[in-house]
Amino acid sequence: MTGTDQQAQVKNTVSLLDVSGVKTGYDDLQILWDLSINVQRGERVIVLGANGAGKTTLLKTLVGLLPVWEGAIHLNGEPVQTLRIDKRISRGISYLSEVGVVAGLTIEENLRIGGYHLASGAARSQMAVMYDSFPDLKVRRRETASSLSGGQRKMLAVAKALMSRPRLVIMDEPSAGLSPLFVTEVISMVNRFHDDGISFLIAEQNVKFLEIADRVYVLDAGRMIFTGTVEELHRNDALERAYFGVYG
């Protein structure tokens, strides 16, 4: 086996995202306590938790909006916890926040911003892929994002997040403010791009996302109280504890 083969094999055995013992918070207020999660290549991992559980704080820490107090974040085996946001994004992470789009820019400009790191030819071809996947956006590409409905904005946000050809898409509550119809559409979108090899880490309150989860984490008050498959979750009381504070 050549050195290159060995390197490739090692790369395939390490997690795409590996978070270990992360502590962080805002100023002196600690929100996350020794949090560890990982995402393998091609996985769809859902982080469930009620409001205030620390889901958004976790995602912000992963992308670099919040500093890591303690612990480590590895992307593809490489430590990234001290890297700037743009460096992390250029290494294949894409983040879809609850807002997700730049309201004052047109749909096309939002997509161009999403593919900011791509060379112009690659950006053009990726935009064509996005327009194929989201035909409504193509029709209205010259309109500002502010003119879109909540559901359409979410679609644009998903398309923008996918423009950079990421390896891992991190989504913060993609169902927030959406009708059940649009939630179903977002889920089918995740499935479609998952089939293309993209991994997803999705923080959600909406348990409908369990339909597509390969693995689930349940977060409660900044601590991980469950890790496992959906079947294992159904046999566990972690959801009741996280959502209703019920301790059996």
Next chain:
Amino acid sequence: MRRNKLSNAIILVVLAVLFILAPLLYPNQSVPFQMMAFMTLAQGVNLLYGFTGYLPFGYVGFFGSGAYGVSILVLLLHWSVIPAVIGGGLFAVVVALLLSPLLRLSGAYFSIGSLAASEIVYYVVSNPNMQNITQGPYGVNLAGIYDPNTSYYAMLVILLIFTAVVMYVKNSTFGMSLLAIKEDPVSAAMAGINVVRRRVAIWLASAFAAGLVGAVYGWYVSVFYPSSVFDLTISIFAIVFTLFGGGGTVLGPIVGTIVLYGLYNTIGVSSPQYFQLIYGLLIVVLVMFLPQGLTSLLKRRGINVP
């Protein structure tokens, strides 16, 4: 895109022809010269305000730094004029680099901070203890390099360059990233845009514009004082001209300067009391009904404004 390039080329050609012919048609060369100076300053403000939302009340600090930069390079270091003018612009860039922590502020705090910073630069330059370097409060005499004709065309070149820079920024991915940062810095950062680096880059470009204008102004007038090149009115004019025409466009600062500076020269000198009245009314009407500037009238009708 092709239409954009054509309209941009037309704007540059019209500006060049207008200001080449102006001294032939208008007896007082200093009027078109100052109009070019304010147009370039307005484009400099436009780079910063139109694309990032930072409103620099202390913009005159860079203008004054450029004027004093050229005087130091000519009088103390005996540089020839053109390198000294470029050096004057770079003086302003160095000042902007030192003041770049101001970009951590936003809104009114940034505006007031930049104003205070320009006052600091003014008091440093005009300090009598600085007489060996800046001549302190006693003014600078650059009579040895006085050349109103060459400096007039130098100002035209700078105007065309910075108008072209605004055209580039407006139509480039770089400019789009600035607009994204202006709208939502977090979202822009999440797209992998280095927010701090881009803000600093456009801040330095804007300072360079003002520094070069100040340097050429110093060359043109050849005698000036700290109070004349650090006059707050220069900032106010550049800002008002930009806002009046419409920030974030190529045409806005040009239209704003032509209308308001034209008005200033038509009645501002002969009947200053009426000028102030009309000027004030125009600005009030603009703020109330056209906050995006005159060019937004065209945008509302679906016309693409370069």
